[in-house]
Amino acid sequence: MPAEEASAAIVLRARDYSESDRIVTLLTRDFGKLGGIAKGAKASRRRFERKLEPFSHAMLYFRRRPHGQLVFITRAEAAAELRPFNIDDDLAKIALGSYMLELADAMTSEGAEAEGAYRVLSEALGTISDAGASPALRQSFELKFLRWAGFGLEFARCRQCAAPPSEETAAYFVVSRGGIVCARCRPSVPEGALRMEGASVVALARLGEADLAEASSTGPAGADAALAISRFLSSVLDRKLRSTAFLDSVMAGNPRA
Numbered sequence: 001m002p003a004e005e006a007s008a009a010i011v012l013r014a015r016d017y018s019e020s021d022r023i024v025t026l027l028t029r030d031f032g033k034l035g036g037i038a039k040g041a042k043a044s045r046r047r048f049e050r051k052l053e054p055f056s057h058a059m060l061y062f063r064r065r066p067h068g069q070l071v072f073i074t075r076a077e078a079a080a081e082l083r084p085f086n087i088d089d090d091l092a093k094i095a096l097g098s099y100m101l102e103l104a105d106a107m108t109s110e111g112a113e114a115e116g117a118y119r120v121l122s123e124a125l126g127t128i129s130d131a132g133a134s135p136a137l138r139q140s141f142e143l144k145f146l147r148w149a150g151f152g153l154e155f156a157r158c159r160q161c162a163a164p165p166s167e168e169t170a171a172y173f174v175v176s177r178g179g180i181v182c183a184r185c186r187p188s189v190p191e192g193a194l195r196m197e198g199a200s201v202v203a204l205a206r207l208g209e210a211d212l213a214e215a216s217s218t219g220p221a222g223a224d225a226a227l228a229i230s231r232f233l234s235s236v237l238d239r240k241l242r243s244t245a246f247l248d249s250v251m252a253g254n255p256r257a
């Protein structure tokens, strides 16, 4: 029998399977994304002290099976250093948290290292638990997750001439360049671009650098910034995220920052 392995993990997706089992998708700290099956999970409070539901944060013990099948999850336990996330007491928190889980799922693949992704996601869900959902937290999470995935978007300087943005001057987001060009460079750039207010560009540059807790207590960049990030995400994702429409409907009426 293969050795038992263990890692801190966040449950991204879960569903019942047969009478008593659960099939889950996990983002683990040490082994990237994993699909697993927990036999008897619905009945055994002893082995599954932590329930296997989306947002569960636990120490997961598992055994691998040959040929890349679902791993056998043997236990799920609480651990002092793994804080439980408190998401389900507020609609905006559920909407933003669900979006974060889906984005993390879409941007990771099984078998690939993803410790940085686990860290960004756990910090983001911890911040929602403490501070609630906000558009600024969403934008900061998107920028940080994209950066982890190798798509560091540039809002702090022009991709062409490196000039920093100013609050007073519009800039132009070029999806294929993953960043802005300034108004002076715009005529020499052949690609299509999205016009953004200077204040939005400056706000995104700040949200990209701030830590998530700090970002959640500040104002978001404007709707033009949200559109720029969303266009970029569409260009790199192979699927449309189902949680986006719900999040947009909940968050639009909830500009708490």
Ligand SMILES: [Zn+2]
Pocket (backbone or CB within 6 Å): 158, 159, 160, 161, 162, 163, 181, 182, 183, 184, 185, 186
């Ligand atoms: Zn420029």
